[in-house]
Amino acid sequence: xxxxxxxxxxxxxxxxxxxxxxxxGLGVLALSIAxxxxxxxxxxxxxxxxxxxxxxxxxxxxGARIGAIAYNAAHSYIGPILLAAMGMGxxxxxxxxxxxxxxxxxxxxxxxxxxxxxxxxxxxxxGLIGRNKAPADPx
Numbered sequence: 524x525x526x527x528x529x530x531x532x533x534x535x536x537x538x539x540x541x542x543x544x545x546x547x548g549l550g551v552l553a554l555s556i557a558x559x560x561x562x563x564x565x566x567x568x569x570x571x572x573x574x575x576x577x578x579x580x581x582x583x584x585x586g587a588r589i590g591a592i593a594y595n596a597a598h599s600y601i602g603p604i605l606l607a608a609m610g611m612g613x614x615x616x617x618x619x620x621x622x623x624x625x626x627x628x629x630x631x632x633x634x635x636x637x638x639x640x641x642x643x644x645x646x647x648x649x650g651l652i653g654r655n656k657a658p659a660d661p662x
Contacts, residue, residue: 594639
């Protein structure tokens with residue numbers, strides 16, 4: 524998961540593919556909110572916990588490789604899926620947390636943020652992010 528290869532000269536995702544990926548993220552976010560509403564949990568918990576995956580940005584203080592590993596671990600659907608699988612059988616009380624986590628990932632995908640490359644924070648599996656979309660030398 525941490526070794527996403529991203530060629531800085533690669534053509535970014537665009538057009539119908541980009542729209543599809545963003546709509547997919549919107550769908551996950553909407554489903555997350557709708558399912559969370561079925562639990563008797565206060566909404567302030569959803570809002571407060573929604574930003575927790577972004578603490579993974581702190582990994583970038585240890586360098587691009589560690590930052591990408593931390594970010595991708597917190598922003599891949601693998602984590603919520605594994606937690607949901609565990610919750611279904613043993614700990615159903617974790618399911619609201621799964622919904623919040625998946626909702627956060629969907630929100631990020633809706634905005635166009637993808638998994639990070641070790642080439643640098645701007646390089647994602649969905650293309651370059653940031654104001655200047657021109658590829659910079661990642662070295």
